[in-house]
Amino acid sequence: MPFADRQRSQLNWVVRKVLSYFAAPRLNMREDYEKVRRRQRQLAVLPHPSYRALDVEIMSADGDHPIPVRVFHPRERQRDEVxxxxxxxxxxxxxIESYTPACATMADLTGCVVASVDYRLAPEHPFPAGLEDCLRVAELFLADPTRAGAEPDDEVILIGDSAGGNLTAAxxxxxxxxxEPGARRQIMLYPVTHWDHDPSTSPFASVRNHGDDYRLTxxxxxxxxxxxVPDRAERAQPLVAPLMAEDLSGQPDTxxxxxxLDLLCDEGEAYGSALEAAGxxxxxxRVNGALHGFIALPRFSRSLREAYEHINAFLDGREEHAASATAAETT
Incomplete structure (x- = not known):
């Protein structure tokens, strides 16, 4: 089985207590989302390593609005993928501003061109607005990678973290x-794949075990x-909760x-199992000891570097790396 060991690593209570101090502030996101956005913009202007980027705009399918895309070029391009x-x-x-440091790191650590999509956000633009923006850019970039400053034959790989992982699957x-032609490969980092995160009704132990103490609640x-998705009746549809899809066949290599230590851990792994079961x-x-959102950590972070070891192995198609890594995890 090419899956992470289901047995959790043992962290003593002192370590867990320390990690709990890194939990996100207990905000009411329905009221405080604008405050969070302002804080993210403030952090985005702090100095960070230099990077090469180009801002482009893709017009929406209906011609109603532009979709900003920031294209990052690595210091040394080592792969043809976008x-x-x-x-x-x-x-x-x-x-794209708050994720600029993470995307610059992604470009440098993979040697790939990275194109970051600034899709519309809720609640001003609820589902399916953000998905439509991502879908529009994906259609155009898959058809013509040169829009990202790449070569016509370069492969476009979908990648996203958390809600972005959800959008990747959707x-x-x-x-x-x-x-329509899809991507040949996709990468999801701690994705949202299910609609129910109430600890009293969720089918996942990680929702109950890690929904109060750490980075995401x-x-x-x-x-x-x-x-x-204000309409609760819409949340179980596959384009919101991909794990609910009745047919997961014909999906990219994933x-x-x-x-x-993320409440989304189990549902992400369940989606992997469901994709495999569909052929x-x-x-x-699984990155043991890691919190939700580790893609934004500094480059020297163990969690970040471990993740990129597996991302790069996946990009290189190194099956032997995956097999040896899985064997090590399950011992």
């Missing part, structure tokens, strides 16, 4: 439903859903990376 990135933030916060499902996720090629790696 990573089309959908950022996290619960579909409510985050943008874009691939939507492209298949439309009968059950309440915050439920607030995000209230803003992104890498899913989860964080052990897709899937790798799942």
């Amino acid at each position: 990573l089309l990135f959908f950022h996290g933030g619960g579909w409510v916060t985050g943008d 874009v691939s499902l939507a492209l298949r439903e439309r009968g 059950n309440t915050e996720v439920q607030d995000y859903f209230d803003l992104y 890498l899913i990376i989860t964080a052990e 897709n090629v899937v790798r799942v790696h």
